[in-house]
Amino acid sequence: MLSQKTRYAIRAMxxxxxxxxxxxxxxxxxxxxQKIPPKFLTVILSELSRSxxxxxxxxxxxxxxxxxxxxxxxxxxxxxxxxxxxALVPCASRYxxxxxxxxxxxxxxxxxxxxxxxxxxxxxxxxxxxxSDVVDADIYLQAAE
Numbered sequence: 446m447l448s449q450k451t452r453y454a455i456r457a458m459x460x461x462x463x464x465x466x467x468x469x470x471x472x473x474x475x476x477x478x479q480k481i482p483p484k485f486l487t488v489i490l491s492e493l494s495r496s497x498x499x500x501x502x503x504x505x506x507x508x509x510x511x512x513x514x515x516x517x518x519x520x521x522x523x524x525x526x527x528x529x530x531x532a533l534v535p536c537a538s539r540y541x542x543x544x545x546x547x548x549x550x551x552x553x554x555x556x557x558x559x560x561x562x563x564x565x566x567x568x569x570x571x572x573x574x575x576x577s578d579v580v581d582a583d584i585y586l587q588a589a590e
Contacts, residue, residue: 469508521571
């Protein structure tokens with residue numbers, strides 16, 4: 446499950462992608478439009494800035510903007526930056542692997558084998574969708590009905 450911080454980061458990045466090339470966007474504007482608490486948004490934007498995905502400028506005419514074109518930012522990359530991994534269990538993580546406690550040997554664990562497949566399919570999907578892609582909630586909600 447995605448943390449609230451990761452969900453807020455995705456919404457903030459979508460907002461910045463919508464304003465790509467139009468100059469800096471004020472933190473207050475992002476917070477209001479995306480219903481993100483400003484103090485929490487400050488922390489999130491700082492983390493995204495350290496990763497190089499966004500840039501900022503202080504001052505009256507300052508704000509935040511994407512440091513990378515939206516076509517070059519996949520949702521998989523964004524989630525990995527915020528969460529560390531796409532895997533649902535630590536033993537299935539590609540970059541933050543940890544052996545599960547109180548489990549059978551990894552080579553014999555069918556749950557791990559399943560979670561590796563889930564991780565790979567999730568990664569393939571999230572890595573194929575970029576911030577520049579139109580993700581229309583109405584289309585997905587209608588398809589689910």
